[in-house]
Amino acid sequence: MSSPSRRVLSGMRPTGGLHLGHWRGVLHNWRALQEAGNECFFFIADWHALTTDYANPGDLFVNTREMVLSWLSAGLDPQKTTMFRQSDVPAHAELFVLLSMICPLPWLMHLPTYKEQKEALQRDLDTHGFLGYPLLQSADIMIYGADCVPVGEDQVPHVEFTRDIARRFNRFYGNTEDFQSKLMVTKKSLSVDVQTAIETYQKDYQQNGNKQALDDAVSLIDELVVEENTKQLLRDDVRYGGQEVLRVPQAMLTQAPRLPGTDGRKMSKSYGNTIDLTDVPEAVEKKIARMQTDPARVRRSDKGEPTRCPVWSLHRVFSDMDTQNGVAESCRSAAIGCVDCKKRLSAAVNDDLEPLRERRAAVDKTGIVEDILADGALRAAKSAEQTMQEVRRFMHLVS
Template identity: 35%
Template sequence: MTTTAPPRMLTGDRPTGRLHLGHYVGSIANRRALQHSYQSYFIIADLHMLTTKNTREDIARSAGNARDMVLDSLAAGLEPDLAVFYLQSAIPEVMELNTLFQNLVTVPRLERVPSLKEMARDAGKEEMPYGLLGYPVLQAADILCVKAHAVPVGKDNAAHVEIAREIARRFNHLYGETFPVPELISAEVPSLVGTDGQAKMSKSIGNAIYLSDSPDEVRRKVRGMYTDPKRVRADVPGTVAGNPVFVYHDAFNPDTAEVDDLKERYRTGRVGDVEVKTKLADAINAFLDPMRERRARFEGEPGLVERLVVEGTERTREVVRQTVGEVRAAMGLDAVYAAFTAESRRPVSA
């Protein structure tokens, strides 16, 4: 009797800080929902981190950030017996795949990826580093090294996944069917505006509500949220569409009747920002409370995160080694050296 292995899912984050509500709506909610249907690989993308943060201090901080990321992920609902967490830099075979894949995509194609310029700008880079231009190629290596079938990521990574799909198709066309063409799993809420109302929620900008924030921190951040700047008093009709406070209500407040009432009174100047924000803070804290409980439970297990990362990395490396072997065989690279080896062992004629 043969059994079919479940399909694989690959996603993850750079270890540059704690995970926030934007991560949750953009990807973690899907990771949580899909983990029972897929073999779930979660990358701690410390090589990707180097494209914008590569000082010795950045690298030294990455271990603590990675630990927080794993705890945040477990707190948000990923199960330790299902999730395979692994450290990208500890699997050198991924870099070999990256080198091979670089030849299957052009520079103009990479230059059309809109998020790369945004990443360079957010990192204060006047010119784009070579590694940042190749970010989607390394990401393709991440996805294809475990032969992922599904990639649940946020809106800003959608174009990167399309590069991975193109590379998979190109490789299969040139060398034979080797990779599944990964499917992008889109989020119901594609992105979340930051608390400043000026850009998407981001660790680097500092406009984020973190999954690990305390109730008081949430209330403080919500009180300071950007709202309708033209509304100087509670009796002035306000704008709901695009208003960050109501974007968050829609995303995190399950009481739709309350939200609809707040919107109607806001439009007609019959509710103040204080009430709207107080109820939003209550809703977000109610949303985060179960995560706080889970995080405390997992933090109470000494060595859990370290064990998950080490075991997950070793397990993933075995999978990646097998993939690289298949890639080299499909391309004929091993046959080239084998021919030299065979010739070198031939007896020399007298």
């Protein structure tokens, strides 16, 4: 049996060209989610880029176009996936402002990435935009009612923050007179024992943060022999004390290989050690040729140990098993030198990138990037406006 379709949301900052780490990490996962039939929203996070690079926005437009070309070359399909530019959907900013009214400052300041990025980037980030960027992320996610957000482990705290903001919003604004009247009728139809059990679990969860109590309450509700809309009413009451106006998303942990760059450190644009998706075969060969290898293998006749070698780490991702086995055995016996090992890796990487190069060249000739973004923005805006209509209504901004 196939799994049900989910709504998935993710984005990338247009801060420069994409590299092998993006390809074998994020883009592989995005394409798999797309091909699995999920409803995917993938966006260019240009406002997020300004939270750290506000003083140098000159490359945003060019980087955006290059990023979309890389997405298309990686197999993302605008007929299956909504691709758009964040700033083309102003409703993101509206929801961000409204959420800021209920967001406690300590929640933002205590996020682990806040201090980490300030220390790592070494620039003036004492701005409202940088402090609030996790809340903007929350708006990005919740405005589309995303079920899942594909992230690595380092981004899980941001999804948890989003979940907390959604619950806080729902508790403030979902507890309407209409909801309470329906809830009262529903509870009267339950036995006293069931009412007592649900209320006990609810108190434990809402007052003490006991998530097991929430799970127990939901399990009890799911077992009731009542209509589904009645069950949903009870679930919303336990979780939020009101209706679920904003969807509470789940983090979707994605597996991505940690690729070393040409200097042995993690492949990163900030280190200048990347092999880029736009590199021609000769550039790939030159970059791999100067990669660090096993530091214990000084001479050609020295036996090496692949597990100490960054080149081997890339072999494990891009080379087939026969090549991997041959390289490992020959390295340990000194049957081949590092030059030959790197040539085999270059061939494997170029073989992997060739389909991307061909797709990119074909798409680039058509000049359809702006058309794709414009169409994606229309579809995204339609979905975002549905959420905002509900948000405005529950916050009494409209009659």
